[in-house]
Structure formats: structure tokens, C-alpha cells
Amino acid sequence: MKPQLLPLGDSALLVKFGDEIDLGINQRVHALDALLRAKQIAGVIETVPAYATLLVHYDSLVLTYAQVSDWVGAEMDRAESNATRKPRRIEVPVRYGGEDLDFVAAHHHIRAREVVNIHAGREYAVYMMGFTPGFAYMGKLDDAIATPRLETPRTRVAAGSVGIAGAQTGIYPIDSPGGWRIIGRTSLRLFDLKSDQPFLFAPGDAVRFVIEAMDA
Amino acid sequence: MLEVLDVSGLATIQDVGRTGWRRFGVPASGPMDSFAFHAANRLVGNLPNAAAIxxxxxxxxxxxxxxxxxxxxxxGFSLSVYIWDFPLWDSCFVRAGWKIRLRRNGFGMWGYLxxxxxxxxxxxxxxxxTYxxxxxxGLDGRLLQVGDVLRGGKPSRSLDELAARTLIQDARPVYRENPIVDVILGPQKDRFDEESIRTFLSSSYKVSLSSDRMGYRLEGPRLSPMGGADLTSEGMTMGAIQVPADGQPIAMMADCATAGGYPKIASVVSADLPLLAQCTPGKDSVRFRETTVETAQEKYRAxxxxxKNGVVESNET
Structure with missing residues (x-):
């Protein structure tokens, strides 16, 4: 599918590659994002990659919609032929055994240990970030452990909690409400304002969970 | 330096907004009414990104x-300095020890100092x-409190030169109750049938009491996204109007999330966002009028x- 360019109001342009959560589509999003970031032009404020779209925020006092869409359109043709990027790889040590690990296991009629092995058994892509500062939406989970969200979200999920929602996995960067099924915890800090690099993850990263311990 | 003697409501420090970090999920924040914010900064000779209250x-x-x-x-405010009342949209000299008060007065929600x-x-x-x-x-990421001391930076010119300036009448936004605001339809316009689009553009939507710096919830005729209200999450910005499953639209405001998973029927144009922002929740209603990106951008530039050009010495008016 050829990407569509659409206005979101008068200060953002949406590049739409598709409608669904799909690794191939998401890689095209990140390829265009990397290209536009490398070639920043005056008036483009920032780009925000999501699952199947890239949002380009621009200053309409500097650029018109037509100018931004011409620029993005021209760069897009180049990005398509250059989609093989090497992602940054990050390992996340996890103490498995969160409040929902047994539920996930029971839901799939397997043992908790198998859930852990499957979760830690493949590399995930950071499709996008959002929800709270530093929250990375990762996927895709093996169908054998994909589990629906909680029906009623918890009012407080601790920072560092590793969760599952459908075919996605993620980690809560700060204490916040949340509806994902919690299967473990990491001691890594995902969001630290005192650090030169405040965020552990960036959109497009490749992430692997490493079994640090398994609480009974 | 200013010391807070008394404060109520949502008082925060805001500059033009936090850009460059939305890809990590950090909202832009910044002023709810960017015109009033820019005008206040301009009047006192500040750069556009200076922080204000x-x-x-x-x-x-x-x-x-x-x-x-x-x-x-x-x-929605009146200003007094020492023993005098001062109009908004003017700069004025304040001697050490004098008190500055912003009090609620008339239509509106947001004021800038x-x-x-x-x-x-x-x-x-x-x-x-402040987020x-x-x-x-801002100040420790929180609301201003009694006893806070706010340090000022170095003025761009002498205080004599900066005092007693005004923004000419013609340059001031025309705030009104129950405003009509321009919108650009989309990007999920296709998720709504003609009937829903017509309803959206011809009805009056009341700003709900559960509105804040993140978003203004609107109450009015129900809009039904076709195929449900789920959308694969994508980037959002201030002004975007999302329609969740209950069919009641939500206009995203300054602290809105960087991405959202509901269809967006339209976005309020930059030039009219201040008019929406100043609506009183629970009281004012808003109507939407369709426009094009080109027209919206021209209106905003004008x-x-x-x-930019409307700040003059007070005695020139």
C-alpha cells in the first residue's frame, strides 16, 4: 500500500502506512522516521512514530501544509528503498512472578515457567512509545501467551512492572494506573530525568527480556 | 522576583511547550491560550519561549x-497593582513591595502573567x-503555592522602555461565550457517515465539567464511528477531537497524550484554540464550522x- 498523507489540524501531517499492528508496516514507519530525522528542515518540529503511522509536527508560521507534504512525499520514495535499518538492541533483566503470571498460565493451560520461557524466548520491537513518558509498546508476543487486558484496570501499577496486553508487552516506567497483566518486574530505570539519556528505550529499538529470577 | 501570597485554581509555570520528546511519550504542555501567552510575553519584551504564570x-x-x-x-480576569486597577493587554511598572492581583472577572478561564x-x-x-x-x-512539577518565590530573568531592555506598552485593540483576540470554532475534518473522517458529520457540524456541544488541561469533554448529539471506536494508536496534537465509544467528542488540550486510540473526526484550528480554551466548563457550548488547512494557516499567520506588530507605547493609542 502506498502511504497516505493527511492533515491532522493545521500543524501536523499524518503519514499512514496501514491500519493494523504489523511488524513490516511498523518497520516502514521507522525507516521514514529515521530518514526525516536525518534530514530535518527548518519548521519541522518533531516526528512521532506509532504502529502504522508517522505524525510530523510542524510550525505553520514557517511551512505550509503543501510544503510539508511535498517534502515528506519526496523523502518517502527514498525511504522505501532503504528500509533495512539495524535497530539498537537492549536487554532487560526480569524477575518473573508478577500478580498475573498464574492467570496468564491458567488462561493458556500451561505452566508459569513455560510462560516465562516463551516471553523471554524472542526479541521484540518497540513499535511506538506513549501512554506515559517512557512507556514502550513492544511486540509481537507468541500467540501461546497473548492474553487480554484486565477488565478493570488497577489504579496503581508499580514502576518496573512487566505486562502483557493482547499480543503486546511493555514495562511501566512510572507508578501509574494500568490494565496490563503483570508477569514480572525489572530493576532497570526506564525514565530518569537526571540522566543524560532520560529514556531507556526509543521507538524502533529491539528488546530481549532476560530471566534474572523466577519467584515461586 | 515575585513571591506568591495567595493562590487558588490551576496556577502553573508554562513556556511555549515541550517539543522534541513526544516520540518518547512526553506531552507538549505549554499554554492553554497561546495568544494571551504570546501577547503577555511580547508586551514585556520577552522572547516567545519565555516562561510565564x-x-x-x-x-x-x-x-x-x-x-x-x-x-x-x-x-476572565482583572488585574490590580498596588492600589490601582490596570487593564489586561498592557505592560506596567511594579515597584518592589507592591502587590499584584489577578482576580476572576467576567467570561473566560485562563490568564497569563x-x-x-x-x-x-x-x-x-x-x-x-509544568506537566x-x-x-x-515548572516549579517542581506542581501547582504554585503560597510562599513560592519566582525568580525573574534579565529583561531585554530597561524597565522604563518596557513599561506602559499596550497591544492595540485590533490585535486582541475576540473571546466570546458559546463560540463558533473552525475545524479541519479528519484524519478519520471516513469512519463517520454523512449523518454524523452533519450532526457534528450543525450541533452545539457543551464543554463538560470534567475538563482539564488534558482535554475538554464535550456533551451533545452522539456521533457513531463506523466499525466501533477502536483505532490503532497514532500520534495526536492539541486541538484534535477524538470520539470514543460513547459518541461524546473530546477536544485534546495542552497536556494531551502524545498518541491516542480513538478516531479523530476533526481538529480545531490553531487560530481558534484560544476561543475554545476560554470556554467555561459546565456553562459554555461550542459549535464547529468546517474550513481548509490553507485557510486555517493563513488565519493563524495573520x-x-x-x-508581533501590535505592541505600541500606551500613549500612542
């Missing part, structure tokens, strides 16, 4: 701890804007040009 639906009283020049702008030199707080992720939900930015 924003106050929403409350009152604030401060003491100047040293001589300074201030300007207030916005809607800029001080020559800007408010100096440590930038967080490149911005001085309350994240507990960072308005910003007026603010």
Missing part, C-alpha cells in the same frame, strides 16, 4: 520583591512548562503577525 479558574496574589515590569493577558525577563526555573527536557501528571517542569 498561567492561572486557570482561580486567583493569585503576588508581591514584587524587586522593581519589575509585568503584563497580564487572557480572559508575564514578567520582563521571564520566569527562571530549571528547564526539564528542554522546557520550563502536572508527570510531576515535572493573527500572530498582529500580535
Amino acid at each position: 498561567e492561572i486557570g479558574a482561580g486567583e493569585i496574589e503576588l508581591t514584587a520583591l524587586q522593581d519589575c515590569v509585568i503584563a497580564a493577558a487572557g480572559a 508575564a514578567v520582563a525577563g521571564g520566569i527562571e526555573v530549571e528547564p526539564v527536557l528542554d522546557s520550563r512548562s 502536572l501528571r508527570g510531576n515535572f517542569g 493573527l500572530m503577525r498582529k500580535i
Whole structure:
């Protein structure tokens, strides 16, 4: 599918590659994002990659919609032929055994240990970030452990909690409400304002969970 | 330097907003009414990104701890300095020890108090804007409190030169109750049938009491997205109007999330966002009128040009 360019109001342009959560589509999003970031032009404020779209925020006092869409359109043709990027790889040590690990296991009629092995058994892509500062939406989970969200979200999920929602996995960067099924915890800090690099993850990263311990 | 003597409502430090970090999920924040914010800064000779005090639906009283020049702008407030009442959209000299008060008065929600030199707080992720939900930015990421001392930066010119300036009448936004605001349809316009689009563009939507710096919830005729209200999450910005499953639209405001998973029927144009922002929740209603990106951008440029060129010595008017 050829990407569509659409206005979101008068200060953002949406590049739409598709409608669904799909690794191939998401890689095209990140390829265009990397290209536009490398070639920043005056008036483009920032780009925000999501699952199947890239949002380009621009200053309409500097650029018109037509100018931004011409620029993005021209760069897009180049990005398509250059989609093989090497992602940054990050390992996340996890103490498995969160409040929902047994539920996930029971839901799939397997043992908790198998859930852990499957979760830690493949590399995930950071499709996008959002929800709270530093929250990375990762996927895709093996169908054998994909589990629906909680029906009623918890009012407080601790920072560092590793969760599952459908075919996605993620980690809560700060204490916040949340509806994902919690299967473990990491001691890594995902969001630290005192650090030169405040965020552990960036959109497009490749992430692997490493079994640090398994609480009974 | 200013010391807070009394404060109520949503008083925070805001600059032009936090950009460059939305890819990590950090909202832009910044002023709810960017016109009033820009005008106040311009009046006291500040650069557009200087930080100012924003106050929403409350009152604030401060003491100047040293001589300074201030300007207030916005809607729903009146200003007094020492023993005198001063109009909004003017800059005025404040002697050390004098009190500055912004009191609720008439239609409007948000007021801005800029001080020559800007408010100096440590930038967080490149911005001085307060993000309350994240507990960072501004003054320790929180609302202003009694006893807070706000340090001012270095004014761009002498206080004599910066005092007694005004924004000409023609450059001021025309705030009104129950405003009509322009919108650009999309990007999920296709998710709504003609009937829903017609309903959206011809009905009056009341700003709900559960509205805040993140979003204004609107109450009115139900809009039904076809195929349900689920959308694969994508980037959002202030002004975007999302329609969740209950069919009641939500207009995204300054602290809105960086991405959202509901279809967006339209977005309020930059030039009219201040008119929406100043609506009183529980009281004002808003109507939407379709426009094009080109027209919206011309309107916004014209308005910003007026603010840029509209500051003159008070005695010239």
C-alpha cells in the first residue's frame, strides 16, 4: 500500500502506512522516521512514530501544509528503498512472578515457567512509545501467551512492572494506573530525568527480556 | 522576583511547550491560550519561549520583591497593582513591595502573567512548562503555592522602555461565550457517515465539567464511528477531537497524550484554540464550522503577525 498523507489540524501531517499492528508496516514507519530525522528542515518540529503511522509536527508560521507534504512525499520514495535499518538492541533483566503470571498460565493451560520461557524466548520491537513518558509498546508476543487486558484496570501499577496486553508487552516506567497483566518486574530505570539519556528505550529499538529470577 | 501570597485554581509555570520528546511519550504542555501567552510575553519584551504564570479558574496574589515590569493577558480576569486597577493587554511598572492581583472577572478561564525577563526555573527536557501528571517542569512539577518565590530573568531592555506598552485593540483576540470554532475534518473522517458529520457540524456541544488541561469533554448529539471506536494508536496534537465509544467528542488540550486510540473526526484550528480554551466548563457550548488547512494557516499567520506588530507605547493609542 502506498502511504497516505493527511492533515491532522493545521500543524501536523499524518503519514499512514496501514491500519493494523504489523511488524513490516511498523518497520516502514521507522525507516521514514529515521530518514526525516536525518534530514530535518527548518519548521519541522518533531516526528512521532506509532504502529502504522508517522505524525510530523510542524510550525505553520514557517511551512505550509503543501510544503510539508511535498517534502515528506519526496523523502518517502527514498525511504522505501532503504528500509533495512539495524535497530539498537537492549536487554532487560526480569524477575518473573508478577500478580498475573498464574492467570496468564491458567488462561493458556500451561505452566508459569513455560510462560516465562516463551516471553523471554524472542526479541521484540518497540513499535511506538506513549501512554506515559517512557512507556514502550513492544511486540509481537507468541500467540501461546497473548492474553487480554484486565477488565478493570488497577489504579496503581508499580514502576518496573512487566505486562502483557493482547499480543503486546511493555514495562511501566512510572507508578501509574494500568490494565496490563503483570508477569514480572525489572530493576532497570526506564525514565530518569537526571540522566543524560532520560529514556531507556526509543521507538524502533529491539528488546530481549532476560530471566534474572523466577519467584515461586 | 515575585513571591506568591495567595493562590487558588490551576496556577502553573508554562513556556511555549515541550517539543522534541513526544516520540518518547512526553506531552507538549505549554499554554492553554497561546495568544494571551504570546501577547503577555511580547508586551514585556520577552522572547516567545519565555516562561510565564498561567492561572486557570482561580486567583493569585503576588508581591514584587524587586522593581519589575509585568503584563497580564487572557480572559476572565482583572488585574490590580498596588492600589490601582490596570487593564489586561498592557505592560506596567511594579515597584518592589507592591502587590499584584489577578482576580476572576467576567467570561473566560485562563490568564497569563508575564514578567520582563521571564520566569527562571530549571528547564526539564528542554522546557520550563509544568506537566502536572508527570510531576515535572515548572516549579517542581506542581501547582504554585503560597510562599513560592519566582525568580525573574534579565529583561531585554530597561524597565522604563518596557513599561506602559499596550497591544492595540485590533490585535486582541475576540473571546466570546458559546463560540463558533473552525475545524479541519479528519484524519478519520471516513469512519463517520454523512449523518454524523452533519450532526457534528450543525450541533452545539457543551464543554463538560470534567475538563482539564488534558482535554475538554464535550456533551451533545452522539456521533457513531463506523466499525466501533477502536483505532490503532497514532500520534495526536492539541486541538484534535477524538470520539470514543460513547459518541461524546473530546477536544485534546495542552497536556494531551502524545498518541491516542480513538478516531479523530476533526481538529480545531490553531487560530481558534484560544476561543475554545476560554470556554467555561459546565456553562459554555461550542459549535464547529468546517474550513481548509490553507485557510486555517493563513488565519493563524495573520493573527500572530498582529500580535508581533501590535505592541505600541500606551500613549500612542
